Amino acid sequence: MSEEARDPEAHRAAMKKLKAEQDAKARSKQHKRGVLIVNTGNGKGKSTAAFGMAIRAAGHGQKVGLVQFIKGKWKTGEQEAIKRFPEIEHIVSGEGFTWNSQDHEKDIAAARRGWDEAVRIIAASRGDTPAYNVLILDELNIALRYGHLPVAEVVGVLADLPTELSVVVTGRDAPAELIEVAHTVTEMVPVKHAFKAGIKARKGVDF
Numbered sequence: 001m002s003e004e005a006r007d008p009e010a011h012r013a014a015m016k017k018l019k020a021e022q023d024a025k026a027r028s029k030q031h032k033r034g035v036l037i038v039n040t041g042n043g044k045g046k047s048t049a050a051f052g053m054a055i056r057a058a059g060h061g062q063k064v065g066l067v068q069f070i071k072g073k074w075k076t077g078e079q080e081a082i083k084r085f086p087e088i089e090h091i092v093s094g095e096g097f098t099w100n101s102q103d104h105e106k107d108i109a110a111a112r113r114g115w116d117e118a119v120r121i122i123a124a125s126r127g128d129t130p131a132y133n134v135l136i137l138d139e140l141n142i143a144l145r146y147g148h149l150p151v152a153e154v155v156g157v158l159a160d161l162p163t164e165l166s167v168v169v170t171g172r173d174a175p176a177e178l179i180e181v182a183h184t185v186t187e188m189v190p191v192k193h194a195f196k197a198g199i200k201a202r203k204g205v206d207f
């Protein structure tokens with residue numbers, strides 16, 4: 001046991017010092033603006049973390065746009081659950097997992113529809129009375145990876161976000177150009193995944 005853990009007085013002093021340091025750190029952060037967040041990597045949790053943020057924002061009464069670029073072949077739980085939140089506007093533009101689709105032109109058209117919605121939401125969030133506070137672009141990285149949308153066009157828009165809007169982009173293989181302009185980037189690392197052990201994707205867990 002450390003000296004601090006044994007002595008309540010030493011513990012109190014250490015905590016007081018830590019709090020003063022944390023307060024000073026918080027005071028030094030002066031910028032007030034929305035952020036561009038990227039959830040990427042091969043581990044599980046990229047989309048569910050983004051949906052969690054949508055619910056967090058809705059809980060504050062904020063307006064959320066959620067555009068899903070690649071829809072799974074299953075009826076997803078999030079689609080039904082999100083209907084219960086009047087603050088979240090849900091747009092599904094994908095035609096199914098990209099490896100289920102044989103029609104590249106159809107995929108490109110679907111991605112374009114989703115991106116047009118994203119651009120509309122971003123434009124509506126400029127100025128003193130932003131229409132949205134949070135925009136989730138679920139699996140946009142996949143649409144970029146398969147060439148359904150030009151990376152330069154998308155990154156050009158996301159690099160110039162309205163100050164009151166935060167945007168979350170999810171999906172494996174985030175392009176380097178997007179990572180470069182983002183404020184927060186998290187890479188999910190697959191330490192283990194049940195699928196590898198032969199366990200089937202599960203309702204409520206995986207979709």
Ligand code: ATP
Pocket residue numbers: 042043044045046047048049170171172188190193195196201205206207
């Ligand atoms: P989730 O939607 O669970 O947050 P995700 O968005 O991180 O997952 P995607 O690449 O979008 O992951 O894949 C979606 C589906 O694939 C989900 O059913 C998820 O459980 C599953 N999945 C995610 N990572 C892996 C992996 N490393 N191996 C196998 N299946 C995975």
Ligand code: MG
Pocket residue numbers: 046047048139170171
């Ligand atoms: Mg996902």
